[in-house]
Amino acid sequence: MKVSDAIATRISCRAFKSDPVPEATVRRILECATKTPSGGNLQPWHVAVLTGAPLQALVADIAEKRHLLPDGEGSDYPIYPPNLHEPYRDRRFQCGSDLYAVLGIAREDKARRFAQFSRNFSFFGAPVGLFFSIDRRMEVGQWSDLGMFIHAVMLLAREEGLHTCAQEAWAIWPRTVAHHIELPEDRMLFCGMALGVMDDADPVNTLRTERAPVNAFTTFHGWP
Numbered sequence: 001m002k003v004s005d006a007i008a009t010r011i012s013c014r015a016f017k018s019d020p021v022p023e024a025t026v027r028r029i030l031e032c033a034t035k036t037p038s039g040g041n042l043q044p045w046h047v048a049v050l051t052g053a054p055l056q057a058l059v060a061d062i063a064e065k066r067h068l069l070p071d072g073e074g075s076d077y078p079i080y081p082p083n084l085h086e087p088y089r090d091r092r093f094q095c096g097s098d099l100y101a102v103l104g105i106a107r108e109d110k111a112r113r114f115a116q117f118s119r120n121f122s123f124f125g126a127p128v129g130l131f132f133s134i135d136r137r138m139e140v141g142q143w144s145d146l147g148m149f150i151h152a153v154m155l156l157a158r159e160e161g162l163h164t165c166a167q168e169a170w171a172i173w174p175r176t177v178a179h180h181i182e183l184p185e186d187r188m189l190f191c192g193m194a195l196g197v198m199d200d201a202d203p204v205n206t207l208r209t210e211r212a213p214v215n216a217f218t219t220f221h222g223w224p
């Protein structure tokens with residue numbers, strides 16, 4: 001598969017088939033992703049991979065806790081800047097409204113929106129969940145390295161015929177996730193990721209998001 005095809009066919013998959021993913025496949029993806037560059041070759045990424053009973057135990061734990069804490073425990077880092085400004089604010093709004101539109105959920109239908117958000121906490125039915133964490137002492141440069149690593153994992157999953165969804169939603173449950181994956185105190189949870197075979201029949205996977213054109217974010221210098 002060409003890199004451009006992996007990029008073009010990667011979407012955030014929000015409904016998976018239950019088909020299992022072999023450990024060897026996940027290992028192959030992670031081994032190849034270790035080629036990701038990082039400043040000073042620090043390789044600041046850490047990954048926990050769950051399937052089967054450990055995944056189900058986490059899903060059950062969150063399901064129980066969400067009755068008492070619908071907004072989670074509070075993330076260890078601000079997921080978005082406070083008072084998100086334009087053009088980012090509008091893009092975030094659009095992202096949500098497009099998702100609810102493909103599902104036929106009205107913006108004011110809080111119950112169905114909450115139900116859709118809740119699907120994050122079962123990895124959208126994926127058989128494998130990954131958690132990405134980073135040493136708390138790391139700086140923004142290393143967070144960027146971690147992001148590149150995560151994108152490599154998503155693209156390599158495409159090469160294996162699999163799909164993914166990165167999930168910052170898990171960041172609202174840092175302590176519960178830490179307990180389940182035995183995350184050391186000095187490590188911060190960044191996000192989760194669902195991994196598996198896409199369920200093509202689910203309308204949620206028809207969502208295709210838009211991007212601003214190159215000229216909206218690039219300045220070219222030196223060409224006539």
Ligand SMILES: Cc1cc2nc3c(=O)[nH]c(=O)nc-3n(C[C@H](O)[C@H](O)[C@H](O)COP(=O)(O)O)c2cc1C
Pocket residue numbers: 010011012013014095120165166167168169170191207208209
């Ligand atoms: C770091 C990161 C965290 C994300 N967290 C979530 C999440 O918690 N739940 C979710 O449904 N989508 C999540 N997304 C998916 C984004 O909404 C999605 O990437 C964006 O809308 C662009 O759509 P696309 O991935 O289909 O191209 C996340 C994406 C990234 C990169």
